[in-house]
Amino acid sequence: MGRSMGCPNGHRFDLAKHGYVSLLSGKGTSHRSDTPEMVASRTAVFNDGLYDPIMAAVAAAVPAGAGAVVDAAAGTGAYLAAALSDSADRRVGIAVDLSKSCARAAARSHPRVVSVVADLWAQIPIADRSADAVLSVFAPRNVTETARVLGTGGRWVIVTPNPDHLAEIVEPMGMLRVGDGKTERLAVDLAGSFEICSQERVSARLDLTTARLADIAGMGPAGFHRTRPELDAAAHALAGDTTASATLDVTVTVARLAG
Numbered sequence: 001m002g003r004s005m006g007c008p009n010g011h012r013f014d015l016a017k018h019g020y021v022s023l024l025s026g027k028g029t030s031h032r033s034d035t036p037e038m039v040a041s042r043t044a045v046f047n048d049g050l051y052d053p054i055m056a057a058v059a060a061a062v063p064a065g066a067g068a069v070v071d072a073a074a075g076t077g078a079y080l081a082a083a084l085s086d087s088a089d090r091r092v093g094i095a096v097d098l099s100k101s102c103a104r105a106a107a108r109s110h111p112r113v114v115s116v117v118a119d120l121w122a123q124i125p126i127a128d129r130s131a132d133a134v135l136s137v138f139a140p141r142n143v144t145e146t147a148r149v150l151g152t153g154g155r156w157v158i159v160t161p162n163p164d165h166l167a168e169i170v171e172p173m174g175m176l177r178v179g180d181g182k183t184e185r186l187a188v189d190l191a192g193s194f195e196i197c198s199q200e201r202v203s204a205r206l207d208l209t210t211a212r213l214a215d216i217a218g219m220g221p222a223g224f225h226r227t228r229p230e231l232d233a234a235a236h237a238l239a240g241d242t243t244a245s246a247t248l249d250v251t252v253t254v255a256r257l258a259g
């Protein structure tokens with residue numbers, strides 16, 4: 001018999017054999033979530049250490065004493081795993097994502113990660129004031145829900161791309177351009193509910209093989225509308241038999257509840 005979890009209202013949620021629990025109801029959601037191909041591309045990029053500077057900055061931004069860390073739209077769980085790796089054994093992670101492929105990867109990302117399929121726009125599936133940190137990395141942000149789940153002294157760690165992020169490869173690889181003002185828009189979103197404690201710019205130069213060029217494009221929104229052969233062809237046109245360079249350029253914002 002399969003394992004399941006229950007809630008006080010009598011609902012039962014089955015634990016998938018791949019180690020995550022899905023809290024989506026029968027009608028599911030209208031939001032688009034990452035595909036298995038996008039997860040594979042993201043995993044290849046992370047396994048090569050290409051995003052390590054961002055992972056290190058996110059892990060360092062989580063308060064040292066944080067026990068429960070929620071990764072809201074966790075993807076493969078790599079950022080959450082980084083935040084758990086250097087911490088004391090008592091720190092646990094809750095990975096939340098709409099995509100089953102992501103949830104499956106996140107369930108394997110670290111022994112102390114619990115992986116949940118849920119729609120962030122409906123709810124972050126944990127109790128009021130029970131998280132010490134919430135991570136939102138290149139992710140949709142539900143300000144009201146984050147304010148509800150963060151405990152006193154909790155921190156919201158947010159990664160947003162800057163206009164120069166991967167700028168050299170955006171057009172040739174058919175990726176979406178980062179609009180100006182993402183960081184400014186974040187400040188507007190947070191105003192009233194959160195206060196910004198710190199903002200750190202993280203940048204690095206990447207040398208990308210054709211395979212990783214296609215992966216970096218394919219792990220983002222381009223992965224929804226371009227096939228792998230199209231991405232490979234664009235990567236070959238850009239880098240030929242060598243590599244192409246691109247800049248990582250993001251802002252890591254740490255915020256706390258206002259008042």
Ligand SMILES: C[S@@+](CC[C@H](N)C(=O)[O-])C[C@H]1O[C@@H](n2cnc3c(N)ncnc32)[C@H](O)[C@@H]1O
Pocket residue numbers: 031032033034042072073074075076096097098099102118119120121136137138139140220
């Ligand atoms: C750009 S990816 C970032 C993933 C991860 N934070 C990272 O940086 O590797 C955005 C993630 O948001 C998830 N997502 C999109 N809409 C969502 C929703 N409504 N609720 C939960 N997750 C969602 C996608 O499945 C995807 O994994």
